[in-house]
Amino acid sequence: MHLLPSNLIIFPNWLQPEELLYLDLERVIKTIATHPDSNKIILFIDTTSIYEEDADLVVSSVLMNLLLLEDLDVTEEYEISLLGNADRIEWESIVSCIHARIILENENQELLTSFLVKNIPSYKVEDLSNIPLGQLVFNLSKKLFLEERWKEAITQYQKLLEMQSGDADIYWNLSHCYRHLNLLDEYFNTLQQGIKLYPTHERLHFSLIIDFRQNGRIQEAILSADHAAKCFPDDYTFQLLKYLTVPSIYDSQAEISFYRQRYTQGLQNLIQRTSLKTTEEQNSALAGIGRLTNFFLSYQAQNDIDLQRQYGNLVHEIMAVNYPQWCVPLSMSKLQPNNKIRIGYVSHYLHSYSGTLWLTGWLRHSNHESFQIYCYYTGNEPDPITKQFQEYSDAFHHIPDNLPAACEQIIVDKLHILVFPEIGMNPQTMQMAGLRLAPVQCVAWGHPVTTGLPTIDYFLSSELMEPKNAQEHYSEKLIRLPNIGVSYPKPYIPPVIKTRSDFQLPDDAVIYLCCQAPFKYLPQYDFIFAEIAHCVPQAKFLFLRGTLLQPRLKGAFAAIGLNSEDYCVFLSIPERLDYLMINLLSDVYLDTFTWSGGNTTLEAIACNLPIVTCPGEFMRGRHSDSFLKMLGVTDTIAENEAEYIEIAVKLGLDLAWRSTIAERMSQNHDRLFDDKACVVGLEAFYKQVCSKH
Template sequence: MSNKLFYEGRWKEAIAQYQKFLEIQSGDADIYWNLSYCYRQLNLLDEYFSTLQQGIKLYPTNERLHFSLIIDLRQNGRIQEAILSADNAAKCFPDDYTFQLLKYLAVPSIYENQAEINFFRQRYTQGLQNLIQHTSLKTTEDQHSALAGIGRLTNFFLSYQAQNDIDLQRQYGNLVHEIMAVNYPQWIVPLSMPKLQPNDKIRIGYVSHYLHSYSGTLWLTGWLRQSNHESFEIYCYYTGNETDPITQQFQEYSDVFHHIPHNLSAACEQIIADKLHILVFPEIGMNPQTMQMAGLRLAPVQCVAWGHPVTTGLPTIDYFLSSELMEPENGQEHYSEKLIRLPNIGVSYPKPYIPPIIKNRSDFQLSDDAVIYLCCQAPFKYLPQYDFIFAEIADRVPQAKFVFLRGTLLQPRLKRAFAAIGLNSEDYCVFISIAERLDYLMINLLSDVYLDTFTWSGGNTTLEAIACNLPIVTCPGEFMRGRHSDSFLKMLGVTDTIAENEIEYIEIAVKLGLDPVWRRSIAEQMSQNHDRLFDDKACVAGLEAFYIQVVETTSLYCHDRNYH
């Protein structure tokens, strides 16, 4: 009965039924998993975690219970408990590489203060050393366990510490490559560039787990749509399994489209069989299977683009396809790959469809006289050293309402920042959950100002805000990942809201809040200049010129090497 309710998604009734059942007998590990899942669906986190812990006490050798507990404790800002749970799991499963990775490399998804960032940076650095020393790839069991481990996790959260990750990424990238090499020795040998006969096209492959409506790959549709099919043959490999209208676009814009979900070997075999000249990963670092594939040599030249804007550190990735407007002068110092600065913002972003305004503020419990500052980034993009900025703006704009869209993880930190200058954060900070894309766009259209995050700026979110003509306050950071919004506004030709430092950022945000005339004039300039930014052809021409040049030089180099 409990399971029937569970599979029908009737969470509350399933919980009541499972509890009755557990009063009579202890049940198996799956029951604890199902019960915990019901609590999670209802966002009852304390009950969720305690159910997993109960299950682990009774079934200490159930990997799924351990894994969920560790991952979700971290995700919910409970890093110390996550680390203790990872240590416990590593003791229960000494030969399981997944729990070694979690034990040594866990970093928080959000930080309480700046000192915590430094502490976890050092912990990760030391943990990576220990992991590398303790990684044994001698037996087939070791090799398979390590492969499974890196197939379940990436080190995604490291890059949100706002530091140069090149050394740590290189160490991690070499480790991934080594694990892939012992498991797939046939796919790590250098490949020579296929010869081009007079009427041949250059074969370009794009492989991703996310060829659907996803922020890290949405821009790629522009590259494909504008591509020159006279000179290039486009192959797409979709390794995920969520199909939607954007997947259809990828299919439509490709000459060859392979959908090979969740099957690493099959995807690699297909790529090798297609004898590509160049293989491009739109992002590496978000999906574990993509990271595994990128640790192999599946084409003579392999590139990564900035869907996840951080160096991969992988010895098998040759080029990082970035943007002229985003990279600082010393950009190459941040990459293990050779940095390629494509024209403008480097991507041809399709202009989003923005619907007419069909809702009003009261639909979202927001008042008409508030000055709404939209804060729509994921919590892990907000670093604690910048919390004071919200309080400073509120101090000078009494009507300010900061609208956060991704949960309440930042609430305790904001409470402290506002209290530090004698304000109550609850008077100013609003946390809204939005499930529908339409509602998300409505919030953009109903807001007054978009506040960009420091050190890791908005990408997709900023481009959509620009399409909604929402004035954007941004301050470019040290690394490309903190300079997206800056580059978009420069290309748009609307630069009055780009700040040089934190003080200026506050000034601009306050002026936009208090001066509706200036605010409207910024919005007006934005709306007139959309064509400068969206559907850019120059970057695609630059990309294809790079492709042609790299095929020619690699062919010459191979020929030369063979001759000698």
């Protein structure tokens, strides 16, 4: 079937009186024949309730009448196609290419109620003559885009670009269709084409820079950021990107040093060039830090306190000039004997999210006789975990994406202590943390790095996770809460209902689960996988998010004469049930060096999956170490890289030992999950700090 740029359809009621049927058809055909773009239109006429020969006679008669009575040449300008009894698959194919249904006086009501037909944009015949064809295609494109029908939307956006040059939003929408389909070359090419035509469209530039970095194309990201900064010299967002962009993953240890030095110099340049004298400059800087954080800096495995202090002071300065009323010191209101201490928790992520899931335990075990709990949810992805936060709170405020309103509410509630479960992952949270909204402000280890903010007083960490010299890593006063510092609810683990074959994994393999985000894997440790494989021929390293690591792993395996493709498996597991199945079907969990697993390790422990870990210099590299110590299963904690390899190999080859470790983990869950001692310690700190202030 040949489909022209604009495809219209009608659903006549063939059972209505003949004169009414003729009137309906004449109005439609006449309108199309006189449309300025009639030569670009194809009209489909549904004939499912009539013999096609009879329908053809009626349409031919209508065309002849218009030719004789209206002097309209309706035979060549556009195409009419009768649409007979198509099956559902054919209908789906046709409907996805129909830009509009023309509403008739009398229609086939039975067909109009079908799901497929209801999805077609509809227009009155009198409105059609005033609508350019490009608008019809655009409307359908937008509809398909919003419905996440990416392939069909791509077809329509491409038609739009063939019909006209389009506009910048078309290129942005088209690019994101490609992105959702993981067609990255097409995605980047479309963004670059859009930027060439519309160099002042900020969203195209922003998406290009962010996703170049996200996909390991750091040089292109930096060049694009430089270009954007020249196009938008007064836009602080692109100044941040120009000076502070670092890779999401690194090719070598030397590259880490290079980009850290680049960031250090870039931050100094940014601070020197930041002007906040005019309202425009203040607003631009506020918008910039509201779009970005310096999240990736902390994945270089170095002490970030100095750089974080510089960036934290910059953020605070920007927030202070925009919201001076919320940057003055607040005095602690005096507590009467029967008064409760008012504790607030604010986060963009009060839903099922790794950085805040543990917080439900603090709230669930809270002493409500002594404390009044306020929660402020600034994100907008509520789920069953959100309901838990609401249930455990005395007051719960959902204020999505509205920083002033959230701040106003916190001020109104006159908290004694405000706690940020994480700072550094969400830009709006970082902005709020740069203000003074409560007399005492704390951050917990949802993002386990010092904030550097002068407005954050305490860092709530873990006794088991912190090394002796830990205070040197924090601009905040470090508080070591008992045990792992959080009360993590034991995850529900379903029975094993899938097999390895469901994931195309061999039954005889020793599966080492490598489930961390790619930016946690530093290049100096790639050799460890190859060394394990050298000793465990049946090894399969299962990466769930690590496709960006493939070139590096290929080199590491080749260095000792192995082919990484024989050992490394890359899967995408979007469903939680499948993720848990993978944990249950794996043999060993390989923790990452320098930044260990948090949620992932706790869930692996709940699945009784043996864990190999090696504690790092900083708290962020000691999560798994602390979990295993609290669990009382420390046999698989290594002191160095060589011992890590040795333990991983032994777990792979010695099934009996592996089973013993798993059994001991299973018996000791109660030591780790739903810990109340840390909550007692937390609340003792709250009381102490209130009396102190």
